[in-house]
Amino acid sequence: MRGGGIRATLGSIVFSAELLVVFLATLVAYGLKAVPPVTAFVSGGILCVLMVAVIPVLRFRWGLICGWVLQGVIVATGIVMPQMYVIGGLFLLMWVYCMVVGTRIQKEQNRRFEAGDS
Numbered sequence: 028m029r030g031g032g033i034r035a036t037l038g039s040i041v042f043s044a045e046l047l048v049v050f051l052a053t054l055v056a057y058g059l060k061a062v063p064p065v066t067a068f069v070s071g072g073i074l075c076v077l078m079v080a081v082i083p084v085l086r087f088r089w090g091l092i093c094g095w096v097l098q099g100v101i102v103a104t105g106i107v108m109p110q111m112y113v114i115g116g117l118f119l120l121m122w123v124y125c126m127v128v129g130t131r132i133q134k135e136q137n138r139r140f141e142a143g144d145s
Contacts, residue, residue, distance in 0.1 A: 032086060033129040033130075033132045033133045033136070034091065034125070034126055034129030034130060034133065035085040035086040035090070035091075035129075036129075037125035037126070037128070037129045038082075038085045038091065038094055038122065038125055038126070038129070039082045039085055041118060041121050041122050041125055042078050042081065042082050042085075042094070042097075043082070044118075045101065046075060046078045046079065048114060048118070049071065049074055049075055049078065050071065050075055052104070052108065052110075052111060052114070053067055053068060053070075053071025053072070053074075053075070054071075055108070055110075056071065056107065056108055059108075061108050062107055074097075074100065074101070074104075077097060078097060081093045081094055081097060091126070094122070095122075098115075098118065098119050099119075101115040101118065101119075102115035102116055102119055103115075
């Protein structure tokens with residue numbers, strides 16, 4: 028089942044920006060010695076790869092579910108670096124906003140299409 032084009036587009040914008048932040052947070056975790064270097068780079072790298080992998084499948088319902096899970100994981104990285112609670116929380120708020128607004132726009136587009144409006 029499809030998740031909707033507008034939500035997928037907005038979600039991919041959020042993830043694209045968040046990808047850069049997660050990459051930089053990985054470098055910060057390494058620089059601050061919050062975790063061992065291998066742990067920082069492996070976990071940060073896996074998270075970045077998962078985010079890149081999820082972006083093209085956001086158009087499917089299961090892709091959106093994966094997006095929600097990844098948002099939770101990113102917020103949970105605050106366990107290691109408390110700053111990520113704030114940063115991850117802000118991106119989570121953007122994600123929620125994009126999903127709500129995307130759903131609203133998609134419903135309006137569907138309504139107009141069914142009514143025959145252009």
